[in-house]
Amino acid sequence: MSGASSAAGQSELRQLLSSWRAGRDVGKHFTALKHLPAQQAEYAPLPEGLDPRVGQLLRARGFQSLYSHQARAVEAALGGRHTVVVTPTASGKSLCYNLPVIDSLYRGHSALFLFPTKALSQDQSAELNQLLQLAPQRDPTWEAQVYDGDTAPDVRRRVRRNGRLVLTNPDMLHAAILPHHDKWARFFKGLKYIVVDELHTYRGVFxxxxxxxxxxxxxxCRHYGTDPVFLATSATIANPRELARELVGGEVELVDRSGAPRAERYVCFVNPPIVDAEKMRRQSPLRVAQRVAAQTLKRDCPTIVFARSRQSVEVMVNRLKRRLATDRDRPGLADRVASYRGGYLPELRRSIERGLRQGHVRGVVTTNALELGVDIGSLDVCVLAGYPGTIASTWQQIGRAGRSGGVSVAMVIAGDNPIDQFIIQNPDYFFGQSPEAARVDPRNLLIAVEHLKCACYELEWRAGESYGGLDPSETEEALEFMARTMGVIQRTGERWTWTSRTYPANQVSLRSTAEENFVVVDLGSRERNVLAEVDFESAHLTLYPNAVYQISGEPYRVVRLDYDERRAYVERSDDGYYTTAMHYAATHVLDVFKERQASRTSLGFGEVRVTQRFVGFKKIKFGTGENIGYGELNLPELDLHTMAYWLQLKADDFHDLGLGALAADQWVRLVEGAGEVLRTTASLKMMCDWRDLELCIGSVANDQWWSQGIGGTTVRDASGQEQDWEAGQIAPSLYEPHIYLYDRYPGGVGLGEGLYDEHERFMAMARDLVQRCPCQAGCPSCVGPPGEQGAPIKDAVARVLDALSKRA
Incomplete structure (x- = not known):
């Protein structure tokens, strides 16, 4: 049974869509309905340079010709040109690299495939091996083999010795293959192609x-006498050729005109109704998504729901299953709904993927873990519970439905936050705007020097040889620095050689300041089964003592946390609630790269240390979302070294704007509202994911920082204690706070520099965002809801931002 909906399901979906278009049910809250008509395929003959046996393989697979973009990409690859293919989801991008690779096998070469996740490696190895089974006169050794952390030792040895098609990820290439390249000598001597799939994921520090x-x-490769061709694929981003050029270090041919057919699709924008008129709060996008998913699943329409966090996934799948379990007309439907996210064990993730392909699983609630191209069958409905953060990710998620050839529906449901509200209320901006650019800074010396160390370990360095984006003199200076301060290399004549006993690649994490992951152990099982694995940073938010951790919608309570051993011991919970951690950040400037005076403020851009402090957790009741209690939390602090943009707001500098009468809590609300607007505006201005930038507000002078407390916004000191809001109790320095916007990745990529350089334009854009919001006194969609006394924070924030936008 396939994952596609039945003919009856397609008919039901069209009826449901007609009902929504008529303004019934969720259709009452549509802000846009975009119809994307079906598109015919554009074909092209096989390139002449392709081995005839590859053409036989294609015909055996049922292909008489290629889509036009496939033919162009294959022709470029055969011509020895680095190529990046940027076409929509389900347009057959994998054939763009698999055909040249199979052609190279007939000529005695090998190929290396890089995928950003293990799941993609497994998925693509299965697809490639199916193709190879049809290859005429195939060598029995032709096999796509995965080489990653889950590969058994005996299989690893076999791959190193005989591998021709090796599928891995950047982390494994960095830490396990390059440092031991001599064991791969035969493979590197025949290497013809390097495939880089999902190129758009290689952004920022990663x-x-x-x-x-x-x-x-x-x-x-040069050491072994080869100069392989890079073949990359990417989702639609603003700068694919530029990104590919940065990554591969050479000119790249861009193939971005798709010849693939496209099924009919409707994209709906939904702004949930206001449920709290006083605070202008809207219904949760999770609740709306749950209702829509229940409707489509009951109509036999395979459905995927994207939520923005792991906890949201678990909360929603719990509610959705409960709702479906009460439907007597569709017994067992609740058992055909699954959740999927990072942290699940590989066996569970593979079984869910298999269930989706085979059609047993009809609905899945997921994070962006399924945004990438893992084969999950044909789905007809895609629901986004909250804006994903970027235009590129939104289209990528929308593209996960609509592969059956019939009509598909994608629904983007906005949350309360400002970025969601901006997008949902300005659909023309979304549909007319090009996707965001993917930024990298490989010449960042902190990063480049670490990899130069790894390169010296791998092969001795010749004097005068340049490294990557560094010129020979910069490379020589970095080598001398490593020899002088680290003592890991030494120069002998014209050669630099590695002298340390350390293994540098093990000390360099590609993705984060990696510590060991935590494992979740089930005390209720006789064998003490491991239920999940959680990354180090997320564990501080989900695995603290008495936390409720959810797996596939089932709640488990953390009975004991062994922090040193990275183990959380859990047991089934029937407490009826889940938990969310309360934490806040403190920021300290380490190095100032730029600073200047501007209108009514001082600005800065530089290197900072951000310290995350964990102070407690809330208990949230299942079903109602009611806050039913709190607990204390005592975990070690986490430090992040990154880059930030900052400005200081002094209350005395704004008295002429009529703000002098604001009470202490109203001034704090004003600053907090301004900060939230600036964070939203920054992600729009820099065209980056809203998760790439984080906000921190506080007083550097006495280490006091804005935080979300039990009763809402509060200020905490270095010990985590809340400050009293009574008159005269707040330190005067809190009337001169700093607002920091920092990169959320170790080392940073310098997003704040663009904000610093265009500060006045940035402030004006933020002011316009506030003024365009239809609320009266403030709401979650702009500066946050008004205070208890309904202080006119919105107008005050707009006036402050307007003053800041003036030229000094």
Whole structure:
């Protein structure tokens, strides 16, 4: 049974869509309904340079010709040109690289595939091996083999010895393959193609690291006498050729005109109704998504729901299953709904993927873990519970439905936050705007020097040889610095050689300041089964003592946390609530790169240390979302070294704007509202994911920081204690706070520099966002809801931002 809906399901979906278009049910809250008509395919003959046996393989698979973009990409690859293919989801991008790779096998070559996740490696190896089964005169050794952390030792040895088609990820290439390249000598001597799939995921600090890994890879290839061709694929982003050029270090041909057919699709924008008129709060997008998913699943329409956090996934799948379990007309339907996210064990994730492909699983609630191209069958409905953060990610998620050839529906449901509200209330901006650019900075010295160390370990360095994006003199200076301060290399004549006993690749994490992951152990099972694995940072928010941790909608309470051993012991919970951690950040400037005076403020951009402090947790009742209690939390602090933009707001500098009468709590609300608007505006201005930037507000002078407390916004000191809001109890320095916007990735990528350089334009854009909001006194969609006395914070924030936008 396939994952596609039945003919009856397609008919039901069209009827449901007609009902929504008529303004019934969720249709009452549509802000846009975009019809994307079906598109015919554009075909092209097989390139002449392709081995005839590859053409036989295609015909055996049922293909008589290629889509036009596939033919162009294959032709570029055969011509030895680095190529990046940017076409929609389900347009057959994998054939763009698999056909040249199979052609190269007939000529005695090998190929290396890089995928950002293990799941994609497994999925694509299965697809490639199916193709290879049809290859005429195939060599029995032709097999796509996965080499990652889950690969058994005996299989690893076999792959190193005989592998021709190796599928791995950047982390494994960095830490396990390049440092031991001599064991891969036969493979590197025949390497013809390097495939980089999902290129758009290599952005920010991760992308900067990966660029350095690829520079090291090309150096190893030159050592073995090869100069492989890079073949990349990407979702639609603003700068695919530029990004590919940064990553591969050479000119790249862009293939971005798709010849694939496209089924009919409707994209609906939904703004949930206001349920609290006083505070202008809207119904949760999770509740709306739950209702829509229940409707489509009952009508036999395979459905995927994207939620923005792991906890949201678990809360929603719990509610959805309960709702479906009460439907007597569709017994067992609740058992055909699954959740999918990071942290699940590989066996569980594979079984869910298999269930989706085979059609047993009819609905899935997921994070962006299923945004990438893992094969999950044909789905007809895609529901986004909250804006994903970027235009590129939104289209990528929308593209996960509509592969059956019939009509598909995608629904974007806005949350309260300002970025969601801006997008949902300005649909023309979304549909008319190009996707965001993916930024990397591989020449960042902090990153480049770490990889230069790895490169020295891999092969001795010749004097005068340049490294990656560094010129020979910069490279020589970095080598001398490493020899002088680290003592890990030494120069002998014209050679630099590695002298340390350390293994540098193990000390460099590509994705984060990696510590060991935490494992979740079930005390209720006789064998003490491991239920899940949680990354180090997320564990502080989900696995503290007495936390309720959810897996596939089932709640478990953390009975004991062994922090040193990275183990959380849990047991089934029937307490009827889940938990959310309360934490706040403190920021301290380490180095100032730029600073200047501007209208009514001082600005800065530089390196900072952000310290996360954990102070407690809330208990939230299932079903109602009611806050039913609190608990204390005592975990070690987490430090992040990154880059930030900042400005200082002094209350005395704004008295002429009529703000002098604001009470202490109203001034704090004004500053908090301004900060939230600036964070939203920054993500729009820099065209980055809203998760790439984080906000921190506080007083550097006495280490007091804005925080969300039990009763709402509060200020905490260095010990985590809340400050009293009574008159005269607030330190005067809180009337001169700093607002920091910092990169959420170690080392940072310098997003704040663009905000610093265009500060006045940035402030004006933020002012316009506030003024365009239809609320009267403030709401979650702009500066946050008004205070208890309904203080006119919105107007005050707009006036402050207007003053800041003036030229000094």
């Amino acid at each position: 992308g900067s690291h990966v660029a350095n890994v690829l520079w090291r890879l090309r150096r190893i």
